[in-house]
Amino acid sequence: MEKVYFIGAGPGDPELITVKGQNIIKDADVIIYAGSLVPKEVLGVNKKGAKIYNSAKMTLEEVTDVMIKNIYEGKKVARVHTGDPSIFGAHREQMDILEKNNIEYEVIPGVSSFLASAAVLKKEFTLPNVSQTVICTRMEGRTQVPEEESLDKLASHKCSMAIFLSVHMIEDVVEKLLKHYEKNTPIAVVQRATWRDQKIVEGDLGNIVELVKKSNITKTAQILVGNFLGNNYSKSKLYDKYFTHEFREGMKKEEL
Template sequence: MTANPADPRVWFIGAGPGDPELITVKGQRIISQADLVLYAGSLVPPQVVACARPDAVVADSAPMNLQQTHAMIRETVHSGGLVARVHTGDPALYGAIREQMALLALENIACGVVPGVTSAFAAAAAAGVSLTLPEITQSVIITRVQGRTPVPEAEQLRHLARRGTAMAIYLSAALPETITEELRAGGLPESTRIIAAYRVGWPDQRLVECTLATLTDTVQQEKLNRQTVFLVLPGNSMHSGIQHPDAASPPCSRLYDADFSHGWRK
């Protein structure tokens, strides 16, 4: 089989965080055309793939291993079919697509990737917060704490926290004590604002605000499990409602300031 990069037969599709309407138009179109829809049912709601053709094979990959999923994909492609491999969030983040793509490459099977909305951005949208603040933090770090999957020493949470940027911590809800200890070791103050977003985009979504001082107790009391992402927001004060643009803190963006000119506005 000769791979044609312009016409992939396998698509890795980001399903978004859980809300069926947060999948891209392109991702939904490919699912509706596919002969095989293979989705991660432990994290992707069935409603996301409900647009599949009635005659398509729709299979939950949660109980399968890599060899089993590859065998289904390979069989479909070799019979002339199209495959939609549907992952939660965005496939590039903790999506395990590298090893799947490597197996396809060995057989010269062309594949493509459709990005998706990752839970950190969905959580920020649901909470109505900005991850970047003028003059305070202009970077976002996406990371996790070390569990069964090791984390390089240079990327231990305490080292990243020293930068004082916004952070999105994935796959770590079972280790709130570790998160707390690492952020403290990184020098973040006890008043640092944190949003714990549980199953964001799902019907039972919950957003729980706390501080570094109360993070561990909050996770335990609220029984937040593995489908929780933590937004760490240095310099983003705790408040309800929207802060008035004239407020002293945090500074406002100059993008729409009447005195700020650029190529589209004098």
């Protein structure tokens, strides 16, 4: 029996899908893709005769029914998610249904939009003596957030943060962040990172609301906040000429 492949298609740029994910799409008999966020160019390598379904208008049951029917017919199924399916991908519930039907599946990771956003900003989340922790979260909307994970509580750590699915509530986001971050803390909003129509807005917690509204960004955007967006940090020990590790002997200062 064939199996279902859950594929992270990346953030938008069709070239940012993994080679493994692309190869599976090339060979799949059935492709179910998240049409609201996955560009059709990602599917441009599909073989002739492959059946393609856009899950944007489908329910969970409709999606899994297509999977189950085609797997029982001996067909290979590619379930294509945006970014990486493990982050706000809603693929766990699909996998559970497949397990109940004794259908094998595999997950192919992808590049998440929070990583793509850092890339287009040319920033590093984990700068020495600035932040060594990254929090990925969202504001509560129609999907509830556990009370202990509320944005203002997470902000108390003052580490690097990537906030998903929340730009339409940017005023509320900033209000909660200001309970712990200083007003001059840098913040960036990246809409549709790596897409051709990508937008980038950079500012601080004092002016980002105005900048976002002026840019008319209301959805499909990452909010990145933290001092990792600034320019003050310590250099890594990894390449420090005085630092010894298993691959390199560090120099002594008197040797210079």
